[in-house]
Amino acid sequence: MISPTCPGAIEPILTILDGKWSLLLLRELFNGTKRFGELRRALHPISPKTLTDRLRMLEENGIVTRTLYPGVPLHVEYELTERGTHLQPIFAAMWDWVQAYGSCPRQETDAQGQAAEAAM
Amino acid sequence: MISPTCPGAIEPILTILDGKWSLLLLRELFNGTKRFGELRRALHPISPKTLTDRLRMLEENGIVTRTLYPGVPLHVEYELTERGTHLQPIFAAMWDWVQAYGSCPRQETDAQGQAAEAAM
DNA sequence: CCGTATCCGTCTGGATACTG
């Protein structure tokens, strides 16, 4: 947990994006309903404990729903809520930024930096 | 550090947004050039060590610049680079989301959820 | 298959005191 002060500014986002995996987990869920095992493979090498922790947190914050289909073997699906799907513009903005400015600054020669300048 | 794999997807964002304070720190810097002490007060109760750590990380990633004005007492200013200012749409998207869906889900009655539905 | 239980290492961030 990062900040318990919920109302006001971008603090709620801090809760949702907190932790090493939340961003990557949400990215997976934007591609549709996923099962626990699918998420686990997609986020490899995440541990089951951590995956459960993150999923529970997102549930508590109303970002994902957990649906259990009884039977053996067990079948559980995770899906974004409406509130969750509306996070999409944030990810779109992140993606746009990465396209334009995201390459590692420490690795690039300054010649590459100029390309972006020239494009303006 | 979260992910050393830099090229590709949103992973570079993970580096920049990593940690408890990065988001809040960037928010301050969107309001213009800030001095170390200003940031420290704005992010109170952040410790000087942590503030320095975050600032250094943002420098290394080409998000902020550090400018030293010699003299006594010391005067140092931190400012977003161009790369840094272009993160703004991400924050705008976060802000939009918080306005529409950000109130604590655990605290709200479901009557409040309906208001958002009606607005669509 | 989908987790939980347990244990444990690491790493982040805080407290405090001190320096240029």
Next chain:
DNA sequence: CAGTATCCAGACGGATACGG
């Protein structure tokens, strides 16, 4: 003023084994 140095606590996440 703007940090650095040092030490430390606690959170976070991993590994593994087991249960429904």
